[in-house]
Amino acid sequence: MTESQKPIDPEKEKRKIKSDKRMKEIMTEYYVEAKTPREQRGKKIAWITSGGPVEPLICMDIIPVYPENYGAMIGASKMGVDLCEKSEEMGYSRDLCSYARADIASATVNGGPIGGLPEPDMLICCNNICGTVLKWYEVQARYFKVPLFILDTPICHTEFTKEMRQYVVKQIKEYIAFLEDVCGKPFDYDRMDEVGALSFRGQELWQAILDTTMHKPAPITCFDAFFHLAMIVTLRGTRTVVDYYEMLLAEMKERIAAGIGMIPDEKHRLLWDNLPIWYKMRWLSDKFASHNACLVADTYTSGWTSSMKYLDPDDFLGSLAEGYTRIFLNAGTDIMADNIMGMAEKYDAVGVVFHSNRSCKPYSLGQYDIQRIVQxxxxxxxxxxxxxxxxxxxxSESxxxxxxxxFIEML
Amino acid sequence: MITAGIDVGSISTKAAIVKDHVVLATKVIQTGYNAQNAGRKVFDEIQAETGISSSQIQAVVATGYGRKSVTFADKAVTEITCHAVGAHYLNPEIRSIIDIGGQDSKAIIIDEKGRVKDFAMNDKCAAGTGRFLEVMARALEVDLDAFGEMSLTADKTSAISSLCTVFAESEVISLISKGEKRENIIAGIHASIGARVMAMGNRIGLKAPVMMTGGVAMNIGVVKALEEKLNSSLVVSKSAQVTGAIGAALIAETVKGGNNE
Known part of the structure; x- marks a missing residue:
């Protein structure tokens, strides 16, 4: 039977998220623009780390491109092993992050999803998410022979000190000077206010969408959030994100009003910690669903709103240093544990699933301690x-x- | 009420028949390459030996890594839950279990009713399992059954540091070529299993009394190595290898059975 001949299951149809279609269109438009040849496109391209301050790029009409988002695409399309092996042939250790390995390898081959990322004009690296990005971006800066800006954010084990603020604020000024230099035009501070306000609004809406899962049954699971996350990561600071998330939030509210849960007979409400396992999303989602278990929230997708309380929508640039330094991954283990416990209470979860991610050391290192604290x-x-x-x-699947x-038998 | 438990492991397949909460019979066979056949075969054999026919067996629960291939079972339950129920049945005082089977090692904490409170399993790697011992026995040309007793006569414990089965095998081969006594090497192998498994046990905080289950519990050398790391004695039942099957048969008492033909 071909796809079109399959009978439509009304139950499944009811649970489908209708906004998905628009999201795919937006992401396609975004990559089509980024992949348009440089001379037709006009705009410059910056590769930037997922936790990097993107708003100044938007403000300067630079298209931000995310190797980590691309890494997720590589994983989801099951091209990870090939590219990781390619990087290992190039001499990179298997113990390195698989996003880094896959990205470094894909830059050298004509392949990967969407035929590879467009070449960068500059690289922006912020180490608030990990230390690997420093070497990864240095490698890519040498490979593409483009300028690299590094924003060094000290780890906030417990607090953000006066010295830290001075240190990061100084670098934000250097960041702006770097962009003015590469683009050959002055920074538009008025536009920055608009972009900052849009970024903040996008984060508010994203959090509101994630919070709809406080409702029982939850209208979405974290597997859906992993998909819709791409917007806040890649297009943060644009009107597009705000419009899309308003639409998605309205759909979630409709689902709640109609009593539609993503898991038909929601029984166990669980949390997820760490990045998704991109190549096994469907398998994991079906697996938990078969036990009527709903992953109602996760620490990863909420990571892009984790420092909103330190951001000022009326003075975004002024609060940028603190907002980007105090993200959830750049904190001590106790803060991470508190975050998970706060989420368990908020979403009324009865258990936590930790993905000990061989690639992501800063995310996985404290997990056994966090596990013990939570228990x-x-x-x-x-x-x-x-x-x-x-x-x-x-x-290993079995x-x-x-x-x-x-675990489910134990609950 | 008569029920059965089938535990399809990676190396051996076990069956147990329980009548009104009393174990009537148990059986162990080699799994071979076809897990589905092994489940059927052990079920047929235990029926032949006991004279109990499948029509008398009201429910069957399958467990072990091949649990989902046992098509005649009424329910599949993981070996973690089955070992907990089986260990609690064998000794209600037990609060923790170390189960070392063919390809898995597990540490399980249970409560006073035999319910699982927490568990940890080995990483994606067979070091510290029955398969690891098999590989080492082959490298040393020693019958695996003799491993336990031999290690007790060691005059020192060789250091086996690699966490990988394949690399540990080359370490063993290099120890042999250096003229190290087999007994000492075997003691080293047991110590490395003990260290690896106890690291997992300590992670979840084992509570005494601790029972050891699974086929490897029949190896006195591993038991001693674990006891040394644990700093207390382990409870080892004669039914260690079939604890999971017994647990499965006991769980089957709560399952509404269908046709097990």
């Missing part, structure tokens, strides 16, 4: 899954299958 302080059952976000060689089954 001791809240008595929540937890599950640890060892895998990798892109490199499928680090996933082991993980048993762990998930046993």
């Amino acid at each position: 001791e302080k809240m008595g929540l059952p937890t599950l640890m899954i060892e895998a990798d976000m892109v490199d499928e060689r680090s996933f 082991q993980i299958d048993t762990r998930i089954d046993a």
Whole structure:
């Protein structure tokens, strides 16, 4: 039977998120523009880390492109192993982050999803998410022979000190000077206010969408959030994100009003910690659904709103330093544990699924401590899954299958 | 009420028949390459041996890595839950379990009713499991059954540091070529399993009394190595290898059975 001949299952149809179609259109338009030849496009391209301050780029009419978003695409399209092996042939260790390996390899071949990323005119690297990005971006700066700007954000184990503020604020000024130099035009501070306000509004809406899962049954699961996250990551600071998320939020509210949950018979409400396992999204989503388990929230997708309380929508540029330094991954283990416990309460979750991600060291390093803290302080059952976000060689299905089954039996 | 439990492991397949909460019989066979056949075969054999026919068996629960290939089972339950129920049945005092099977090692914490409170399993790697011991036995040309006793006569414990089965095998081969006594090497192998499994046990905080289950519990050398790391004695039942099957049969008492033909 071909796809078009399959009978439509009204139950499944009811649960489909209608806004998905628009999201795919927007992402296609975004990549089509970015991949238009330089001379027709007019705009410059900056590759930027996922946690980097993108708003000044938008303000300067630079198209931001995210190797990490591309890494997710590589993982989801199951091209990760090939590209990781290619990077290993080039001499990179298998212990390195699979986003870094896949991106470094894909730059050298004519392949990968969408035929590879458009070449950058500059690289913007902010180490608030990890240390690997420093070397990764240095490698790419040498390969593409383009300027690299590094924004160094000290880890806030517990607090953001006066010295930290001075240190990062000084670099934000240097960042703006760098952009003025590369673009050959002055920075438009009035436009920055608009972009900052849009970025803030986008984050507010994203959080509001994530918060709809406080409702029982939850209208979406974290697997849906992993998909819709692409917007706040790649187009943060634009009107497009605000318009799209307003539409998505309205749809979520309709689902709640109509009593539509993503899991038909929602029984166990769980949290997810760490990045998605991109090449096993469908398998994991079906697996948990088969147990009537709904992953109502996760620490990853909420990461893009994690420092909103330090951002000032009326003085975005002035609050940029603190907002971008105090993101959830740039904090100590206790803060991360508090975050998870706060989420468990907020979303009324009965257990936590940790993805111990071989690639992402800053995210995975403290997980066993966090697991213990969550168990001791809240008595929540937890599950640890060892895998990798892109490199499928680090996933053993039957082991993980048993762990998930046993975890659900334990609940 | 008569029920059965089938535990399809990576190396051996086990069956248990329980009548009104009393174990009537157990059976162990090699799994071979076809897990589905092994489940059927052990079920047929235990029926032949006990004279209990499948029509008398009211429900069957399958467990083990091949649990989903047992088509005649009424329900599949993970070995973690089954070992917990089985261990609690064998000794209600037990609060923690170390289960070392063919390709998995697990540490399980249970409550006073035999319910799982927490568990940890080995990473995607067979070091510290029954398969690891098999590979080492082959490298040393020693019958695996003799491993336990031999290690007790060691005069020292060789250091086996690699976490990888393949690399540990080359370490063993290099120890042999250096003229190290087999007994000492075997003691080293057991110590490395003990260290690896206890690291997992300590992570979830084992509570005494601790029972060891799974086929590897029949190896006295591994038991001793674990006891040394644990700093206390382990409870090892004669039914260690079939604990999961017994647990499965007991869980089957709560399952509404269908046709097990």
